[in-house]
Amino acid sequence: MKLIYRLLFVFLPLALILLFALGPYIWGFVSSITPEGEMYVEGLRYFPRNPTGENYARLFVKIDFVDNLADSFLVATFSMLFGLAFSVTASYSFSRFRFRGRRFLLLQFLVINMFPVVLLLIPLFVIFSRLGIMDTYLSLVLAYATFTIPFSTWMMTSFFNAIPYQLDESAMIDGCSRFGALVRVVFPVAMPGIAATGIYIFITAWNEFVFASVLTSRDVRTIPIALQNMVGQYQIAWGLLTAGGVVSAIPVIVLFFFIQKQLIAGMTAGAVKG
Amino acid sequence: MRRTISLTLALLLVVSVVAFATGGQEAQEEQVVRFWYHFDDPETALTPLITKFESENPGISIQAERVPWDAYYQRLLTAVAAGNPPDVAQVKLWWQPQLVELGALLPLDSYIAKWDGRDDVYDRIWELTEYTDGKQYLMPLQMVVLYMYYRVDMFEELGLDIPTTRDEFLDVAKALTRDTDGDGEVDVYGFGIRGARGGHDWWGSFVLSSGAEFFDRFGNIGLTTPEAIAANQWFIDLYREHGVSPPTTPNDGFREIVANMQNGVTAMTIHHIGSARGMHDALGDKISAFPVPMGSDGVWTSFGDEENAVFAATDVPDAAFKWASFLAEAENNALWQESSGQVSINKSNANLPQGDLDRFFKATSDSTPFAGVLPAHPATAEFVEAVWPATMQRAFLGEITSREMMETFAEHFSE
């Protein structure tokens, strides 16, 4: 009975969701190992007659995909650190203090997020050109801060709100300063939330396209730009593109695999006793 | 915590300063020409051409950057708007009006007058690329002319002749549209129409040859005359009434058009020499080409082009022109075409052997005399990129009539 229940309510839906999540990739993978000629000429096939690893070889040998991976990794990591560093204290403030202008400030963090990215492009381009930071990691980290800071501030405010206020108070009674309470007591408890927000920033930065296409060119070239580079006016190197997609997803998946243990670890620390 | 934050920041600054410093160091002694281009194949590089140029022109170095096609014009405009465009960039003819009106381009007449290579470029190309103010802003780079691809085997099977007029074309297309495996569903379509962005070339071949013109010789818009609306209706009917184009037509882009041709879903379509290699590799002798058929009022096919423009903001105009003109010289241009798969703009390259693609080069040269371009008007870029596809698709879906479609175009150009 228990088994049937588990089968019906855990394993079956799990399998369906995984299939949905992975289906396009499985199909993309099949396309990526299908020789280009075979793909168009022979129509739909569920497995190529002559599977080939040629696209993956091209990806690494002829196109500097490793450099692109490194650029994306650096940009995403710095964006994450930058975004978190600036928004953690802000969220703490929103969550723990009641002060003049709080609602207004909280709201402005929301409202500025509503402006379409395309219209921030030109002003930012002008500003960054003047500062002489075009085509650097810094330009992307700053550009991504336009959405990561407001976003993380909101996200983490709600995570902090879920943490009982008594926790800070008891820490302060024990002699911690306000900042000490934040670092020693609230942080560890909020870790899953902070990690989730961090992952969000990381992934968003990893995949961001519009800013990267305008603010960087030669020295910094992230994965989405490298992938976009494979789309021509007349031809789409389909096999190459899906190979790139598969490869670019791997580091993030691995990363999350480790971080999600961290998520659980934060919980089992057992601080959420209220 | 504070310390970690400041450490992170410091690290960040150091990294970006280093990245910036290493990026900008070479700029001191020699003249650097920043060049933007787009190639379809990510692996093709300009390296041999750049090496050749730099050894012939000591003191100038080329900083080439391949910009993805989909983002190309947007990036170019952003860079122009921010006052930081490249020195030279590959451009399309239909962008010229906007770029000139923005004051972004440098007139090249005085440079061209002193350049030896002028006479080796086809006169027709100079005519087509000259701007309406009488100045020459563009250095020709490559060209293509659109023609009709067709399936020789299917024509033979049905005993069809190559159509030379619009009416013959319709008959042929209808005959080719059929059910070949007997399941009651049409599985081969006579003519692959590109209904998505870029399909104005297909449309133009039938509508602009049959009474419609963007601007008549008095400068009035000639898109809403009864003949123009009828010609447009005829084109819409290819899809709606006669069904000679696949059901996916409204969203078919270049990739779909070619794939349909290669795997036998369509028997004819329009494109240029750029896809000849792929077609030939996929279909061999089963595919060939002929010039587009005549309309009720002449023949029109699209002249596809690429030019290089020198930007007015450049600090190194002489070096920039040198590079742009270098690429328009026969020997170098032939090298360029090896990467782009298109046609050289030089007369002296006309007789280069083309091997197994001869029939497509012949269709190209047969079509050149009546090849035309879209009007040199600042509204043309938006027409090509957004207005034509959306309006055409609505007409294909029956949401608007032929008249409404042509009136939309007329209005777009009259603003």
Place this chain on the structure above:
Amino acid sequence: MTTAAPYTFLSPALIVTLLIVFIPIVYTISLSFMNYVIWKPNEIGFIGLRNYIDAWADEVFRISLGNTFVWIIGVIALQLALGFVAALILNQRFPFRGVARALILIPWVTPSVITALMWRWMYDGNMGVINDLLVRSGMLERYVPWLAQSTTALPAIMVALMWQGFPFFAVMILAGLQAIPTELYEVADVDGAGIFQKFFRITLPMISPILFTTILLRTIWVANSLDIIFIMTGGGPGYSSYTLPLYSYIKAYRGLDFGFAGTIAVYLTILLITVVTLYVIRVVRTEDRLR
């Protein structure tokens, strides 16, 4: 506690956003009151509310506005529903749970360029795997040109965006679920509560703050996203998959009409503010109640 403390904690984030967001926004808003077609430099000038009035006479604007509503509500509902189910399942105990949690993220870490092209490829009217599967399983009689019909184009893109976005909901809800003390469930078990009671009495209320914020932020994100639509259909066929950000983008970068593009952007922002206001009020109330 000093009154300066909250502002000290806030200032770094405020200063940065002021510099890199606020200035560009003011610039954009000022453009929306101007005739600012950059290839007509002689006509650039202040025109007050003309753009704002003209927008309502523009058929494309009205179509885009309607589509934007459908888009936001549809995509969020789809992502939330699937994300919630996924989170509940991933919160169960089963072998290789870590692997499953990592795998489910794959759509979300896929760059939009890939997502869009991959789905376009799957939806293909002649060679698409979706058509093939549906026809083989007998659910369809013949191939459907999903992206070429005005009735199916937008829903088809919405499914692609659901695919890309649902893992985000799953992760956020999962993080919320993990923050619920297990004692609460133990107490409920002792009281003999059923599975639905536990869900509605404990799970839902406990994760509601995170749920609200996630929906809110995601709404803004989805409303602004245009890259996938742009690559999959470019807004077509006709205007059937035009949304306001896409229209703004096309006006700005195809027509070079930055004034009107700015106006569309401001309308989008107003729309978003309207849509989320009720929401914010509710969030703020909930949070004050918890204090």
